[in-house]
Amino acid sequence: MLESIDAGTRLCSHHLAEHEAVARQAVEVMTEWYDLSSAQARTQLREWASRCDASACQVAEAFVHGVYLGSPTTCPPATVRRLERLLREFTGHAEAR
Numbered sequence: 079m080l081e082s083i084d085a086g087t088r089l090c091s092h093h094l095a096e097h098e099a100v101a102r103q104a105v106e107v108m109t110e111w112y113d114l115s116s117a118q119a120r121t122q123l124r125e126w127a128s129r130c131d132a133s134a135c136q137v138a139e140a141f142v143h144g145v146y147l148g149s150p151t152t153c154p155p156a157t158v159r160r161l162e163r164l165l166r167e168f169t170g171h172a173e174a175r
């Protein structure tokens with residue numbers, strides 16, 4: 079169970095403990111960057127996952143390593159690019175849309 083993402087979230091097929099650490103870090107960075115509550119950040123992570131057609135784990139990985147740290151990521155480059163496009167559109171007020 080991924081405690082940093084709510085139940086019902088699509089997890090990857092090879093889920094590892096380290097994914098949970100990455101997901102927690104993604105939520106932390108999102109709360110800072112976008113002034114979201116952690117519940118809002120988790121909701122947004124799920125929305126990005128569904129819009130990227132990826133698991134929440136992959137999107138968290140793409141966000142933390144591909145976007146935030148700019149470090150090598152295990153996430154497919156196509157997913158990182160899709161996430162980057164979504165981030166450019168994202169205003170931080172998902173609920174208002």
Ligand SMILES: [Zn+2]
Pocket residue numbers: 089090091092093094097135
């Ligand atoms: Zn996972």
